[in-house]
Amino acid sequence: MLKSFVEMIFKALTKQRLEKVKMVTFGYFGFESLVVGYHIGLFDFLHRQPNSTLQQIKDYLKLSEGSVRALLLACCAFGLIVKNKKRGTYRNDVIYDRLAVRESPNNILPMLDFHQYIIYRSLFDLEKSVKEGRNTGLELFTGPGNTLYDRLSVHPDLQQIFHDGMQCISKTTNPHFVSNAKECKRLNHLVDVGGGDGTNCIALVKQYPNLKATIFDLPTVCELAKKEIQKEGLSEKISVHPGNFFEDPFPSRMDGISYCHMANIYGREKNQLFFKKCHDALPGEGVLMLFQSVSNDDETGDIAAGAMSLYFLAVATGEGSVYSVKDNEDRLKTAGFSKIKHLRLPFNHALITGIK
Numbered sequence: 001m002l003k004s005f006v007e008m009i010f011k012a013l014t015k016q017r018l019e020k021v022k023m024v025t026f027g028y029f030g031f032e033s034l035v036v037g038y039h040i041g042l043f044d045f046l047h048r049q050p051n052s053t054l055q056q057i058k059d060y061l062k063l064s065e066g067s068v069r070a071l072l073l074a075c076c077a078f079g080l081i082v083k084n085k086k087r088g089t090y091r092n093d094v095i096y097d098r099l100a101v102r103e104s105p106n107n108i109l110p111m112l113d114f115h116q117y118i119i120y121r122s123l124f125d126l127e128k129s130v131k132e133g134r135n136t137g138l139e140l141f142t143g144p145g146n147t148l149y150d151r152l153s154v155h156p157d158l159q160q161i162f163h164d165g166m167q168c169i170s171k172t173t174n175p176h177f178v179s180n181a182k183e184c185k186r187l188n189h190l191v192d193v194g195g196g197d198g199t200n201c202i203a204l205v206k207q208y209p210n211l212k213a214t215i216f217d218l219p220t221v222c223e224l225a226k227k228e229i230q231k232e233g234l235s236e237k238i239s240v241h242p243g244n245f246f247e248d249p250f251p252s253r254m255d256g257i258s259y260c261h262m263a264n265i266y267g268r269e270k271n272q273l274f275f276k277k278c279h280d281a282l283p284g285e286g287v288l289m290l291f292q293s294v295s296n297d298d299e300t301g302d303i304a305a306g307a308m309s310l311y312f313l314a315v316a317t318g319e320g321s322v323y324s325v326k327d328n329e330d331r332l333k334t335a336g337f338s339k340i341k342h343l344r345l346p347f348n349h350a351l352i353t354g355i356k
């Protein structure tokens with residue numbers, strides 16, 4: 001009796017492990033099925049007309065039966081859609097009905113395009129990156145400089161895809177950051193370093209009406225930010241400061257710096273130098289806020305932290321990694337900051353703050 005119970009548990013575990021092996025080995029088919037289903041409008045169609053038959057889907061998509069059958073099978077296998085076996089009809093899985101549908105306000109479609117057109121392509125040669133310890137994936141993107149950000153400056157379409165993806169990530173993750181960035185109440189001038197298209201800065205200025213802010217980013221990105229700031233009617237409150245933040249001076253008269261989704265991009269040494277530069281430039285009681293994803297404390301996850309570490313290595317800079325809270329805090333301390341504290345936020349994010 002006991003033996004058969006143990007055997008049953010063992011079998012169940014083996015099955016579970018086997019499923020995990022399949023997810024890892026075939027995972028890229030799941031990702032591609034998601035991207036294709038989104039691009040051709042499969043999820044949009046099933047959102048509007050759930051419980052559609054294969055024939056109805058085929059007629060709508062105007063594709064061959066072979067293509068539709070293969071895609072539906074893959075989408076079912078990866079849990080993107082669900083088949084009603086009795087009726088033979090299909091509907092979106094509840095999660096993807098929100099994440100992969102254009103009209104859903106919480107969709108992650110811009111992030112999928114960022115992965116598809118920028119990250120995924122450069123991962124094909126991950127082995128080379130790992131062996132050579134540099135971002136060999138950058139070879140896919142012609143242009144100046146040694147980072148993805150430099151190269152994107154001469155690829156406006158890809159730059160837009162990148163920043164739409166970052167906007168999606170920031171909008172999803174920043175509400176908890178913004179409501180907890182209480183230091184902003186006493187600040188006059190915040191500089192959002194590597195502020196991108198201004199998504200985080202705009203949210204902060206809306207939450208803290210006394211705050212003025214400046215986005216410090218590369219020149220072509222500042223142009224994108226200007227458009228977003230204008231759209232929001234915030235040109236009086238937010239300005240841009242085009243330049244390279246490692247080489248160029250900060251804007252004057254700042255008393256706070258935010259560094260959102262930034263510290264993971266660069267290696268420890270560069271971060272250390274940059275935090276020291278921030279400390280030197282801030283006045284007494286000035287604040288540095290890091291808002292970003294973090295690895296778990298023992299550096300074994302989560303999956304997004306592991307994946308994005310490889311992205312930083314393979315293409316972004318060749319030197320970044322998703323760091324733990326402690327790692328970031330140690331670096332702020334070494335740079336001279338005190339009263340260092342952190343707050344863990346949803347989506348494996350954290351807000352880490354230091355005061356000069």
Ligand SMILES: C[S@@+](CC[C@H](N)C(=O)[O-])C[C@H]1O[C@@H](n2cnc3c(N)ncnc32)[C@H](O)[C@@H]1O
Pocket residue numbers: 149166167170193194195196197199200216217218221243244245246259260261262
């Ligand atoms: C990962 S994105 C973060 C964007 C934004 N902070 C957010 O959270 O959505 C990195 C940003 O840093 C900028 N960046 C990277 N290295 C830079 C440098 N050396 N000088 C200025 N901007 C830089 C990029 O252009 C890009 O806008």
